Amino acid sequence: MNARTTNNSSAEDALITIENLEFGFSRELIFKGMSLIIPRGKVTAIMGPSGCGKSTLLGLIGGRLKPKRGSINFAGRRVDKARGKNLYALRREMGMLFQNSALLTDLDTFENIAFPLREQTALPEEIIRIIVKMKLELVGLRGAAELQPAELSGGMARRVALARAIALDPRLVMYDEPFVGLDPISMGVIVKLIRELNDALSLTSVVVTHDVQEGLSIADYVYILGDQNVLGHGTASEIQNSEDPMVRQFIQGLPDGPVPYQYPANPYADDLRHD
Amino acid sequence: MVRYRISTRLIPMPMIYAMIRTIGELGARTVGMVRWAGKGAGFLLPSFLGMLAVLRRPRLIIQQLYSVGVLSMVIIVIAGFFVGMVLGLQGYIQLSAYKAESALGLGVALTLSRELGPVVTALLFAGRAGSALTAEIGLMRATEQLAAMEMMAVNPYERVIGPRFWAGIISMPLLAAMFSVVGIYGSWLVGVGQFGIDHGIFWSTMEAGVDFGEDILNGVVKSAIFGVVVTGIALFEGYYAKPTSEGVSRATTRTVVNSSLCILALDYLLTSLMFAGPA
Numbered sequence: 228m229n230a231r232t233t234n235n236s237s238a239e240d241a242l243i244t245i246e247n248l249e250f251g252f253s254r255e256l257i258f259k260g261m262s263l264i265i266p267r268g269k270v271t272a273i274m275g276p277s278g279c280g281k282s283t284l285l286g287l288i289g290g291r292l293k294p295k296r297g298s299i300n301f302a303g304r305r306v307d308k309a310r311g312k313n314l315y316a317l318r319r320e321m322g323m324l325f326q327n328s329a330l331l332t333d334l335d336t337f338e339n340i341a342f343p344l345r346e347q348t349a350l351p352e353e354i355i356r357i358i359v360k361m362k363l364e365l366v367g368l369r370g371a372a373e374l375q376p377a378e379l380s381g382g383m384a385r386r387v388a389l390a391r392a393i394a395l396d397p398r399l400v401m402y403d404e405p406f407v408g409l410d411p412i413s414m415g416v417i418v419k420l421i422r423e424l425n426d427a428l429s430l431t432s433v434v435v436t437h438d439v440q441e442g443l444s445i446a447d448y449v450y451i452l453g454d455q456n457v458l459g460h461g462t463a464s465e466i467q468n469s470e471d472p473m474v475r476q477f478i479q480g481l482p483d484g485p486v487p488y489q490y491p492a493n494p495y496a497d498d499l500r501h502d
Numbered sequence: 503m504v505r506y507r508i509s510t511r512l513i514p515m516p517m518i519y520a521m522i523r524t525i526g527e528l529g530a531r532t533v534g535m536v537r538w539a540g541k542g543a544g545f546l547l548p549s550f551l552g553m554l555a556v557l558r559r560p561r562l563i564i565q566q567l568y569s570v571g572v573l574s575m576v577i578i579v580i581a582g583f584f585v586g587m588v589l590g591l592q593g594y595i596q597l598s599a600y601k602a603e604s605a606l607g608l609g610v611a612l613t614l615s616r617e618l619g620p621v622v623t624a625l626l627f628a629g630r631a632g633s634a635l636t637a638e639i640g641l642m643r644a645t646e647q648l649a650a651m652e653m654m655a656v657n658p659y660e661r662v663i664g665p666r667f668w669a670g671i672i673s674m675p676l677l678a679a680m681f682s683v684v685g686i687y688g689s690w691l692v693g694v695g696q697f698g699i700d701h702g703i704f705w706s707t708m709e710a711g712v713d714f715g716e717d718i719l720n721g722v723v724k725s726a727i728f729g730v731v732v733t734g735i736a737l738f739e740g741y742y743a744k745p746t747s748e749g750v751s752r753a754t755t756r757t758v759v760n761s762s763l764c765i766l767a768l769d770y771l772l773t774s775l776m777f778a779g780p781a
Binding site for chain 2: 289291315316318319321322323325326327329330331332342343346347388391395
């Protein structure tokens with residue numbers, strides 16, 4: 228199957244449609260007139276240099292940030308217009324894995340995963356216990372149910388957070404830099420989990436990362452962000468063979484190129500001469 | 503047409519720049535203060551709604567009552583005992599000069615229930631529980647726990663802020679009452695035990711002179727108000743703390759300083775409203 232045709236076909240196969248997005252924390256814009264489509268059932272990687280707004284994009288999709296202009300559609304509903312109860316109803320269909328796992332430090336592993344179930348459902352204790360055990364088994368940590376968050380390694384904490392993110396069986400899971408700060412084994416585990424969970428639970432996954440190798444290896448479809456917009460998109464091989472100089476610089480990790488090595492400054496000689 | 507011009511010969515340019523900068527800074531500070539007040543109002547409304555919502559889940563409030571109230575008991579009891587002993591000692595020295603040491607019990611009881619109980623308890627509470635609340639919530643913000651809750655469709659105002667607010671408001675009057683009771687026993691120990699005031703007189707002047715509505719109830723109202731103020735400031739500072747170690751440390755300091763100042767200023771206001779009203 229060709230992801231590009233999926234992407235171009237229509238909004239039918241899109242879980243998220245972003246159109247003409249404009250956003251900035253201050254007067255300076257992070258996104259300007261950006262449009263992109265997250266295909267349903269696929270793993271989509273959002274890549275780009277630090278500070279290009281990758282994590283901000285997840286905030287916008289989750290409705291934690293509101294765009295200045297444009298629309299964000301999630302399964303046919305406008306996230307950017309939703310407020311209060313409607314927004315919470317949308318979020319119940321989303322799971323999110325935060326960069327530093329964001330486990331609740333006053334609860335143990337079991338209770339962390341039970342947390343969304345206890346908050347959102349009126350399930351009896353026995354059912355909650357079974358669901359939590361199942362989610363823990365999915366990430367291979369059924370034996371760690373009694374551990375406190377402080378006792379977990381970075382990789383384990385991320386897996387617990389992942390189990391928590393899928394506790395309510397969402398349609399979408401968003402990963403914010405899931406590969407940062409992991410040893411090679413934990414990295415392999417997370418890569419495997421993202422793929423397997425996506426296919427086994429028929430999720431849609433959005434992986435935000437600046438890790439080119441892992442990002443390209445895992446993704447069905449790739450967006451490269453930068454310069455307030457989408458620099459390039461396509462399947463992993465399309466991106467790798469891209470002719471676009473900015474995409475090439477990012478993929479190949481060249482220190483200098485269209486994205487300059489130097490932060491904008493006065494001429495060097497002038498700077499040394501003055502006081 | 504007359505044109506006014508600042509002569510750069512009379513006022514040098516750097517001075518003009520400095521003036522402009524000063525005016526600008528003044529404006530920025532004013533805007534900052536207004537923004538802060540707006541933020542505070544924007545925090546109080548959802549907090550209040552969160553407090554109403556959490557009433558359906560008393561277990562969350564009870565958990566917080568333990569960490570906010572019960573864990574503050576030790577410091578309150580010890581402080582109350584020593585404050586009472588000092589009151590007994592100083593009170594006895596002054597009163598005995600007029601041969602009025604029999605009024606010690608009454609004097610101590612009034613001082614504690616009307617003023618020192620609520621005020622000192624609130625100050626200690628700000629240092630013990632307020633700072634802890636700010637640091638806890640500030641770190642929850644810094645480690646994205648609050649954002650994670652929002653993404654799990656859990657309202658942090660209901661789950662985090664509401665129960666803590668209730669715990670602060672409920673435990674403050676109880677702690678203040680405890681402080682006063684222990685303080686009275688401290689002064690009893692000094693007055694009756696050390697200086698030999700008659701045991702019966704010590705208690706009976708108190709019984710006759712302390713009015714439940716006028717003294718005890720006003721003290722309870724006062725400390726409940728202090729509970730709202732201290733807990734509110736602590737939660738607000740934590741919620742809006744910069745998500746860095748420096749930001750959390752600054753927010754914690756601000757909680758203790760601001761709530762202490764608020765307590766002392768409010769105490770004067772409340773005292774003049776409660777006890778100096780039209781006779």
